[in-house]
Amino acid sequence: xxxxxxxxxxxxxxxxxxxxxYLSAQTATAVLPVLVxxxxxxxxxxxxxxxxxxxxxxxxxWTRDEIRIGLPLxxxxxxxxxxxxxxxxxxxxANAGLIISLTIVITPLLDRTGRGGGLPPAFxxxxxxxxxxxxxxxxxxxxxxxxxxxxLMLGAAxxxxxxxxxxxxxxxxxxxxxxxxxxxxxxxxxALFLVPASGDLSTLVHVGAAGWAQLxxxxxFCSVFAFLAQTWAVQRTSASRASLLLGTxxxxxxxxxxxxxxxxxxxxxALGAALMVTGTYWGQSTERAHRATKAARSAxxxxxxAAPPALTRPQPKTDxxxxxxCPPPPxxxxxxx
Numbered sequence: 001x002x003x004x005x006x007x008x009x010x011x012x013x014x015x016x017x018x019x020x021x022y023l024s025a026q027t028a029t030a031v032l033p034v035l036v037x038x039x040x041x042x043x044x045x046x047x048x049x050x051x052x053x054x055x056x057x058x059x060x061x062w063t064r065d066e067i068r069i070g071l072p073l074x075x076x077x078x079x080x081x082x083x084x085x086x087x088x089x090x091x092x093x094a095n096a097g098l099i100i101s102l103t104i105v106i107t108p109l110l111d112r113t114g115r116g117g118g119l120p121p122a123f124x125x126x127x128x129x130x131x132x133x134x135x136x137x138x139x140x141x142x143x144x145x146x147x148x149x150x151x152l153m154l155g156a157a158x159x160x161x162x163x164x165x166x167x168x169x170x171x172x173x174x175x176x177x178x179x180x181x182x183x184x185x186x187x188x189x190x191a192l193f194l195v196p197a198s199g200d201l202s203t204l205v206h207v208g209a210a211g212w213a214q215l216x217x218x219x220x221f222c223s224v225f226a227f228l229a230q231t232w233a234v235q236r237t238s239a240s241r242a243s244l245l246l247g248t249x250x251x252x253x254x255x256x257x258x259x260x261x262x263x264x265x266x267x268x269x270a271l272g273a274a275l276m277v278t279g280t281y282w283g284q285s286t287e288r289a290h291r292a293t294k295a296a297r298s299a300x301x302x303x304x305x306a307a308p309p310a311l312t313r314p315q316p317k318t319d320x321x322x323x324x325x326c327p328p329p330p331x332x333x334x335x336x337x
Contacts, residue, residue, distance in 0.1 A: 003236065010233045011245035014226045019252025021222035023093040023261050025085055028214040031207055033200045034085050037215065038078075039193035040204060044219035046190050049183040052224075059177065066180045069170045073181070074188025076163040081189070083156040091149025094263040095137050097253020098276045099153040104247070105130050105283035106161035111168055123286045129279030136272025182227060247284060251277060 028037045088096040105127045108119060134154060138146040171181075207215075233242065254273055257263035265273065 007233050007236045008241075008245060010229050011237070011242055012248065014230050014233070015246050015249045016252045017221055017226050018246075019097055019249045019254075020256045021218060022088050022096040022253050023256050024214050024218050024222065025088050026093050026096075026261070028211065028218065029085060029089040031211050032203055033197070034082075034089060035193060035197040036200050036203055037218075038081055038085055039190065039197035039201070040215045041218045041223070042186055042190040042193055044216060045223045046183070046186045048220055048224045049179065049186055052179060052228075053183055056179075062180050062184070063176070065174050066176050067184055069174070069176065070181050070184025071188055073163070073167060073170065074185035075192070076159075076166060077185050078189040078192045080156060080160045080163050083152055083159055087149045087152030087156055089149065091147055091153060092257055092263045093261050094254040094257030094265070094273070095150060095269075096153050097250045097257070098137055098273055099134055099150060100157050100160070101247075101250040101276060101280050102130055102134065102154070102157035103160045103164065104280040105287075106158055107164045108283075108287045110161050111165035120286060120290055123283055123290070126279050126283035126286055129275055129282065133272045133275035133279055136268050136275065139268050139272070178227075247281060250280070 025037065032040075084096075084100065091099075105123070108123065109127075134150075138150040230242075230246070250273075254263075254265075258265070
């Protein structure tokens with residue numbers, strides 16, 4: 001298989017794994033308390049990440065920046081996952097994956113790093129399409145009071161966008177190794193959830209093989225594997241292509257929910273899903289083009305026609321809906337629960 005196709009296949013696999021994480025989290029929280037699920041996911045991910053760090057001992061110890069930045073980011077990432085996991089426990093996996101994709105259009109509103117001036121009107125139009133889509137997704141069989149899970153996922157999208165913007169702000173211009181920063185965040189999250197979950201940890205003894213399989217899948221596949229696979233893939237392709245392929249995550253979330261969880265789309269929710277995908281892609285492409293135009297205008301006049309600017313690689317992903325507490329995906333890509 002050619003390298004380009006192999007890279008595309010890996011990115012699509014990452015998007016599929018992240019999309020399936022909503023159903024896995026929903027299944028896990030059906031048999032275990034939410035805080036226990038979060039602690040187990042963090043703890044298993046921490047063991048895996050520490051093993052990877054130990055295997056690469058030649059890369060040296062943690063730097064001061066990796067620890068200093070990883071501590072607050074670990075707290076904000078934990079906040080994201082709390083709201084996401086409670087949300088997916090009270091709504092459909094398909095809705096969860098679609099609503100969290102609002103992160104794509106919320107993040108540029110919060111992230112002002114390296115961008116002067118306001119966003120173009122087309123971006124706000126795309127955001128309006130997404131908000132209309134959320135209303136349709138929350139309507140279910142007809143217009144009524146939104147479900148708690150839908151509102152929580154909406155809140156999670158806002159919190160995650162803030163987390164992504166904070167990552168960009170704190171890591172800009174610093175030499176930080178993604179795996180080390182990831183490990184610090186995961187250790188912070190493990191410590192944060194240990195005490196709240198301690199009263200129910202005994203439930204893990206009786207969870208059974210199926211429950212452990214879900215927890216291992218969330219930790220090792222939706223977190224550690226997806227993070228490493230994305231890091232490998234984005235180094236071999238363009239930022240635009242990576243964002244496009246990873247942006248299929250909500251589509252996979254809806255497909256997995258319908259195929260495996262029996263989620264049903266009414267005409268209203270189907271329209272909402274279509275509008276959400278359209279709005280997020282529109283907003284993503286508008287923001288990316290705006291950023292490229294600003295960069296071109298700020299370049300020295302003698303250099304504008306010399307050579308095309310180098311493509312900017314996206315930040316490695318965190319993940320939820322993301323490695324569990326890894327650095328989040330490019331600001332144009334939502335992360336899983």
